[in-house]
Amino acid sequence: MTVRLDTGVVRLDGDCAVEDAETLLALLLDQPAAAIDLAQCTRLHLAVVQVLLAARRPIAAPPGDPFLRDFIVPVLARSPE
Template sequence: MSVRLNGNVIVLEGPCRVEDAEPLLGWLQADGSRVVELTAVEHLHTAVVQVLMALRPGIRGTGNDAFVRDWIVPALTTPEPADTMTQEG
């Protein structure tokens, strides 16, 4: 596995595969203050990215892969826009 819990930090390293999404989800749901370390990550399966996008944990590092560094990390660290739609009624 490429995901491990080290205290309050979830470390993702190497190529993270689909089977890494389940423990990642469980650890983030169990404690929402955990931070995800991406410094040594080489690849993120879409399932892992979906967990990170849905739960929006704190992120450290940018990874060794250009796609993760240039596209995924900015998407995870940019605040979601506020809901600007108003209800009429």
């Protein structure tokens, strides 16, 4: 499973496909205080990125993937304008 809840943190593992966006949204709605752990994430479908952008949750652990770490996480960490 690529999206799962683990002790109050939503973990995204491996390649997160478009199908994971709905699961992620349901978990985030059910767990309003959960942070996001991307440490094991290697790829994010744009639909998953959009859910993360809308949720504006803190990133508990950044991904090891350089593109996600250097380009996607900074956008997720920005304050809404």
